[in-house]
Amino acid sequence: MTLPDRSALSRREYGRALVAAGGAAALSACLDAIGEPEGDRAVPTGTDDPSSLPERQHAWNESLSTDADGNVRPAKHHVFAALSLDIDDVDEDARATTEDTLETLERAYERSADGLLFTLGYTPSYFDRFDGELPDSVDLPEPEPLAPGEEPAFDGFDAVLHLASDRPEVVLEAEAGLFGERETLDGTAFEADLSGVFDRLPERRRTGFVGEGLPADRADVSGVPESIPADAPFFMGFRSGFAESQAGEDRVTIDAGPFAGGTTQQLSSIGLQLEQWFGQENHRQRVAKLFSPEHDEEAVGEVGEALGATNGLTDERVAATGDHARERGVVGHAQKAARAREDGEPLLLRRDVNTVDGDRPGVHFLSLQREIGDFVRVREAMTGADLEVSTANSGIRHYLFVRRRGNYLVPPRSLRALPPAAPDAAG
Template sequence: MPPGDSRGISRRDFVASAVAIGGSAALSACLGREAPLVSEKSDRESQFPTGSDPASLPDGQHNWNEYLVTDAHGNTAIPQHQVVLGLEYVGSVPPTDEERSEVEAALQSLERAHQWGTGGATSASLNEGLLTLLGYSPRYFDRMDASVDGLTPPEDVLKAVGEDPSMADPYDAYLVLNSDYGSILLGCEEALFGERDRINGQAVEGTFEGIFERRERRAGVVGRGNVADEVDNDSIPPSAPLSMGFRSGFRDTQPSEAAVTIDDGPMAGGTILAASRLHIDLDRWYEQDDDERFAEMFSPTQDPADIGPVGDRLGSTSEITKDDTENVEEIAEEHGRLGHSQKVARARDEDFRPQILRRTEGVATDVAEGVGFNFHSIQATMDAFVETRTAMNVDEYDVDVADDDHGIVDYLETRARGSYVVPPRDQRALPTI
């Protein structure tokens, strides 16, 4: 449905469709739907709360936790809308000071126009601002005759986890834009590429034009109601925040931001981003009965009644224990299956703390057929991602369990993976180490 034709379509569906399409017409239509919902912190010129001095923002681009909506249990909530851009660097090699200044000015224009996430409001129920990550790939640093410790090429990541290396992202850089308002993302994307000279009442003072070119655009949506509206599968619970029906991101499954921050070297204060585009076989997933899905998502030792229809009864923790990870053979023999959360918990560190932090995830809204899924995690090295992803594999376990009873890995198909270093904020504009 064209962005201007809103007959018979809910606001949620309409905004998700507009974000997937992109462009000025989608932005104008999207603003018309979203502007009345914005808080009174905006004025007539600024539809959304404006930002502040970029120098006041966290040193790490990935420092989002204090600027995310949190639920009653203290779990952070991922913003509902995302736009992801795979970028090719077309500037000078090495970059000139003018190019670096232009990229930084463009990013700071977004930060002046929109607050960082919730603006730090602890009681916020909506993310009325913008959160971003700009990362650079091994391919980019190869062009600069440089390398980053802990940044494994995506081809090697795919090989290490038993997947096809041809699925590696071919980009120099990767930009993630997140907000609870689709029109914020559309306006910022247009501003970055010289298609708007003002956003949210603020002047745009820099552009990516002539420096980066868009090679791929991905869009996604997450959150209660959004997923059920987006995906053509009546089995998805209306209150499910993700397409497989359950919550994720429990406090005990998420490390601290400090734990995923690079400690030393030229990128100290930054992090490593793993970007994945997956497809999910939801039809086969929902052909199972509820007890099977509960066991395969969490652990067969857990009582579905203690989990709740979409995981709400778990509160702040997944309730996965060391026993669930150390007694895999006995559990598999008794129950005939293993759980996803149980398996990936085997990749936790010696203090039973997870090593990768889910940063964004969502149902892809730009996929013509099937159900796509965008998954982004941050970690101190790509080795942590490889270890966690490998723990999902069937052949890592010497147990007599069918592939489709082995967590969720058999329902996922990888379409693309990328690895990127997300520099600290003061080095994000075309680093060369």
């Protein structure tokens, strides 16, 4: 891939563009842009004892900072590396190689946004190779269309490695080191790499970014209008990930069976019609369609900053969804989805990111949940097929197009290296 023109971009824009480009040349350019020798960078180092790290791969929240309202701040730069198994049989040598490689990352980088956060998740296709079956405590069906008119492609490869950091050079060099393209990471030597276990699928590599101002920086990409608020962290123009509207890590964790401590992950790649969203709707209409028609513009703010730690979906507003559809002719995206709450509690922990993969705006919608069925219920509630309202006024459905979807099991850390389908039976 051609590297971006540094002279035309700010340092922040340049780092994001290099992550999207990927590869050794992008890493070299990124390190050059930092202007510091590799060994002198202030990247916090990891642990000498990786076994001391949390058993939950997905337990990131305590390693991330929070904003003034208590909302978790996601890491800024993300890579989703698609992997296909490159061995005939999964044996203990392959598992040891995989684990040794992942532990190198943990020794090299602190488990934080200033260092590196990562998870390794596996598709249903990966587990199909084993004689045993996944236990009943794991709900991991093949992905499928979930709304009228959806025709997404599905992730049929074996695994996805999600790398996240506030530092663009960290996700790039971690990705390079994992596949034998870098011998050391800040002085930590790779004793093994994944190149003899997995093949990377560059055509399925995905990248993303989150952060105030980053979406507005991409107005040079076709389909990204200049009218995106300058400090919006997401392409749709509003904050997301409100603390009181997110499931906790306990709620999304599998709590029984051999994969207890793991979670399921759903990853959808979604195209966005931003020119219509910002060109056809005013701020009041965008607030109504994203949140609810009862949300007051001033109580939301320009980018949702006035909402604090909640999206403002009270039980009363959620219960009124059907009435709003019939009487007001419009319902909110978050309002519809909130109907799937259980005992008032959200089911999903969202960690979605903006993307301009393929030089077009979109979102990689990543959600963690105890079982994929939880995601399906929320997705059906968000679709709102039961509501008496046009698609154009049914939240943001009119502006979203699902292009790809995958379901994954993110095992507990002790089983992250090529797990069998039935760990108990495997001994």
